[in-house]
Amino acid sequence: MQPSLKHYADYLRMAFELNLCSLVEIIDWADKLITEYDHPENWMIELSTSADKHPLDVIHLLYLIPGEPDLDISLKLLIAKLGQIYPRLLPDNGRFAKPVHSKLLRSLYHLILDHSSCDKLRGAIYQIDMDLDYVEQGYGDWSVIQQDYEELLATSYDYQ
Numbered sequence: 001m002q003p004s005l006k007h008y009a010d011y012l013r014m015a016f017e018l019n020l021c022s023l024v025e026i027i028d029w030a031d032k033l034i035t036e037y038d039h040p041e042n043w044m045i046e047l048s049t050s051a052d053k054h055p056l057d058v059i060h061l062l063y064l065i066p067g068e069p070d071l072d073i074s075l076k077l078l079i080a081k082l083g084q085i086y087p088r089l090l091p092d093n094g095r096f097a098k099p100v101h102s103k104l105l106r107s108l109y110h111l112i113l114d115h116s117s118c119d120k121l122r123g124a125i126y127q128i129d130m131d132l133d134y135v136e137q138g139y140g141d142w143s144v145i146q147q148d149y150e151e152l153l154a155t156s157y158d159y160q
Contacts, residue, residue, distance in 0.1 A: 003073050077159050
């Protein structure tokens, strides 16, 4: 299925909330849409001119973009972005997740619990969360986390 504008908006909202994309990326997306449409919609213009808006206002604008949401598609776009930013997860001190990765993975886990119906995606994120706890407690080595992470990234290859 081809992602819609609503899917991209939800993806950008989640990526912005998780610090995987910047306000500049959101504005660039809106600017690109404005150039592609003969009659841009108000929300496109609103996003395009949101450089001085509070981040919560930008999140709210993205949330209100019309269309039928499909958070599984939006989450796969998010996972694809995650893979671009962090193609590999390297351990800190041999077995601990770097704080930025740990926070991101925990946030992703909480996001998926509330929103996704895609069992494969949910299972991959759950597995990382569970194995991260085990590895950090001394059961197993980091290669388990890297394997889990590669399986997570594989869920979004079609959305690269």
